Each structure stands twice: as C-alpha cells, then as structure tokens.
Amino acid sequence: MTDPTARFDIAHLARAELFTPRPQETLDFFTKFLGMYVTHREGQSVYLRGYEDPYQWSLKVTEAPEAGMGHAALRASSPEALERRVASLKQGNVEGTWSEDQFGYGKTFEFQSPDGHNLQLLWEVEKYVAPQELQSKILSRPSKKPLSGIPVKRIDHLNLMASDVTPLKDSFERHLGFRTTERVVDGNVEIGAWMSSNLLGHEVACMRDMTGGRGKLHHLAFYYGTGQHLADAVEMFRDYDIQIEAGPDKHGITQGQFLYVFEPGGNRIELFGEAGYLHLDPDAETKTWQMSDIDTGLAVGGAKLPWETYFTYGTPNPLALDQHIEKFSHFGPGAPVDDPEVSAAERAVPDEIDHSRAVSGSPV
Ligand SMILES: [Fe+2]
Numbered sequence: 001m002t003d004p005t006a007r008f009d010i011a012h013l014a015r016a017e018l019f020t021p022r023p024q025e026t027l028d029f030f031t032k033f034l035g036m037y038v039t040h041r042e043g044q045s046v047y048l049r050g051y052e053d054p055y056q057w058s059l060k061v062t063e064a065p066e067a068g069m070g071h072a073a074l075r076a077s078s079p080e081a082l083e084r085r086v087a088s089l090k091q092g093n094v095e096g097t098w099s100e101d102q103f104g105y106g107k108t109f110e111f112q113s114p115d116g117h118n119l120q121l122l123w124e125v126e127k128y129v130a131p132q133e134l135q136s137k138i139l140s141r142p143s144k145k146p147l148s149g150i151p152v153k154r155i156d157h158l159n160l161m162a163s164d165v166t167p168l169k170d171s172f173e174r175h176l177g178f179r180t181t182e183r184v185v186d187g188n189v190e191i192g193a194w195m196s197s198n199l200l201g202h203e204v205a206c207m208r209d210m211t212g213g214r215g216k217l218h219h220l221a222f223y224y225g226t227g228q229h230l231a232d233a234v235e236m237f238r239d240y241d242i243q244i245e246a247g248p249d250k251h252g253i254t255q256g257q258f259l260y261v262f263e264p265g266g267n268r269i270e271l272f273g274e275a276g277y278l279h280l281d282p283d284a285e286t287k288t289w290q291m292s293d294i295d296t297g298l299a300v301g302g303a304k305l306p307w308e309t310y311f312t313y314g315t316p317n318p319l320a321l322d323q324h325i326e327k328f329s330h331f332g333p334g335a336p337v338d339d340p341e342v343s344a345a346e347r348a349v350p351d352e353i354d355h356s357r358a359v360s361g362s363p364v
C-alpha cells in the first residue's frame with residue numbers, strides 16, 4: 001500500500017547509467033540517431049542529455065564487459081522529502097550508503113531494489129545552462145533542438161525485470177510513495193506493475209523475468225511527445241541497421257505510444273511518443289489487466305511483442321541477443337513444435353528473410 005503522506009516525495013527519474021561492451025557504437029546511437037548532447041567525459045564514461053533534460057546529464061554510457069544498467073537515480077521533491085524517503089528505507093531494513101561522486105549531482109543515497117537493481121535517491125543537482133550558441137528562444141527549453149537524427153526530448157522511464165514483481169512493487173509503494181497505476185496478473189502472480197510518483201502513468205515499471213533471472217534491466221525509455229517521431233525513427237533505424245524489436249504501436253497499459261529497439265551494446269531502448277493517460281485523479285484505483293487481455297494491454301494496434309525477446313531478454317543477459325533469439329524462438333503460448341502444417345509453413349519461409357522485428361542488424 002502506498003503511504004499517502006509520501007505521495008510526490010519523489011519528483012521524477014533524473015538519470016540512468018548504461019553499461020555497454022560496444023561503447024563507440026552505443027554512443028553513436030544516442031548522439032547520431034537520438035540527438036543527445038555530450039556534456040562530459042570521464043574515465044570510461046560519457047555523459048549525455050536530451051535537449052529538454054534539465055540537469056547536466058540524464059544518461060551515462062560506460063564501457064563494460066556486459067550490457068546492463070549501472071544505476072538509476074530518482075530525484076526527490078525537496079531535501080526534506082529525500083530525508084523522509086531514506087528514513088523509510090532504513091526503517092524497512094533496506095541498507096544503503098551516501099556518496100557524492102557523480103558529475104553534476106550532489107549527495108546521493110544508493111540502495112538496492114528487492115531484486116538487486118542499483119537505485120539511488122538524490123536532491124542536489126546542477127542545472128544545465130547552455131552556452132550561448134545552444135540557447136533556445138523557447139524559454140522552457142534548456143537548449144536548442146539539435147540537428148541530428150530524430151532527437152529525443154528527455155529521459156522518460158525505467159522498466160526493471162525482476163524474478164518477482166510483487167516485492168519490488170511493494171517497496172516502491174511503501175518507501176518511495178509511488179502508486180501502482182496499472183498491473184498485469186496471471187492468477188495470483190503479478191506479471192507486471194506500472195508505478196508513478198507524479199501525474200505520468202509510470203516513472204518506473206517492473207516486469208516478471210520469465211527466465212527466472214534477477215536484477216536485470218528490461219528497458220530505459222526516452223520521450224518524444226509526438227507520435228509521428230516514432231514513424232520517422234523506425235525508418236531511420238531500418239535504414240541504418242539498428243535492431244527493431246516492436247512498434248510503433250500504442251500500449252493499452254498507460255496508453256503510451258511505443259517503439260522498442262536494441263542499441264548496439266544490447267540494451268533495449270524504448271522511444272515514447274505521446275505520454276499516454278495522465279493520472280489527475282488522486283485516489284484512482286489500480287487497474288488490473290488479466291493475461292487474457294494482454295494483447296490489448298501491450299499493443300492496441302496489434303503489434304506483437306516477441307515472446308523470444310520481450311518476455312525473456314533483459315540486460316545483463318547470459319547470451320548475446322542473436323543467440324538468445326535462437327534459443328527462445330519457440331518460447332511462448334501456442335508455440336508450434338510438432339504441427340506438420342506449421343512446420344511446412346516454417347520451411348517455406350526463406351532463412352535470409354529480413355523480418356520486421358528482432359532479427360535485423362543483430363548485435364553479436
Ligand atoms: Fe516502457
């Protein structure tokens with residue numbers, strides 16, 4: 001249950017760090033295709049921001065042996081709100097440590113989710129101030145829209161893969177004041193939960209890892225605010241061999257418009273078109289989707305979110321993406337194995353066909 005006195009103590013997702021074994025290609029993805037600005041370099045890391053991100057950086061790309069999420073940080077609504085949320089975590093026996101070692105941010109509390117994700121809370125930030133040549137005439141915009149690719153405005157949300165959704169959801173509700181706007185259940189088992197600290201449908205979501213893995217990243221999302229950009233972006237990705245997983249389409253859950261791709265390091269990135277349903281009603285009940293309605297929940301327009309990746313692949317992953325796809329190609333409900341007609345149809349599909357999802361430009 002959400003502690004009502006904690007509502008709005010967390011303002012929003014401020015930043016996340018992605019690990020990549022292919023740092024230059026990952027950096028090219030975020031700068032050339034998604035138009036993010038580089039604001040800082042340090043060691044094996046590059047710091048980036050979208051043109052409407054308010055702080056020095058929202059994304060840190062760090063070279064590492066495996067893809068995955070280094071950490072994600074939520075900004076509190078005030079110094080007092082930060083202290084309240086840290087006190088709640090400590091009362092719940094969630095251990096953590098304070099540090100102050102990230103470029104552009106101050107004192108930060110680091111702890112782990114019940115599934116082992118590295119999460120952080122902070123208040124102190126350094127606001128981004130553009131040099132004169134990058135200042136926008138639109139005063140609410142911290143910098144000009146760049147002339148590169150299809151530029152994202154800002155970081156949007158985080159989706160964590162977990163061995164068990166429920167304890168992670170409970171922790172966000174109890175300690176961080178999030179409310180669960182929507183969830184998916186299969187009988188008594190929670191398959192997914194979408195949680196919000198503000199008016200958006202979610203700042204953080206959690207999905208059950210069907211492989212039983214723990215503490216993985218499902219995806220990090222960036223915001224366009226305009227659905228047409230997804231149609232433009234998917235053409236760009238197709239032309240330049242960025243692996244597309246699914247979309248563009250519109251989720252029933254959250255009503256957000258989505259496009260999922262894999263950046264060259266192997267992390268799943270979601271591009272969010274229109275923000276979807278805004279939660280203005282302060283005591284709205286959580287909407288619960290049954291698995292029987294999951295097709296509407298996932299994609300109103302009928303796009304198929306592939307079982308071989310969407311429900312099984314997170315980062316870090318024991319297999320490279322193309323190997324993972326091969327291993328899980330027959331995973332999922334109704335997966336054909338012995339039906340002769342289906343086998344014949346499968347044989348008729350040329351091996352070299354350029355499928356519309358999850359196969360082109362596969363990172364090795
Ligand atoms: Fe998402």
Ligand SMILES: [Fe+2]
Nearest residue numbers: 251256258270
């Ligand atoms: Fe999504």
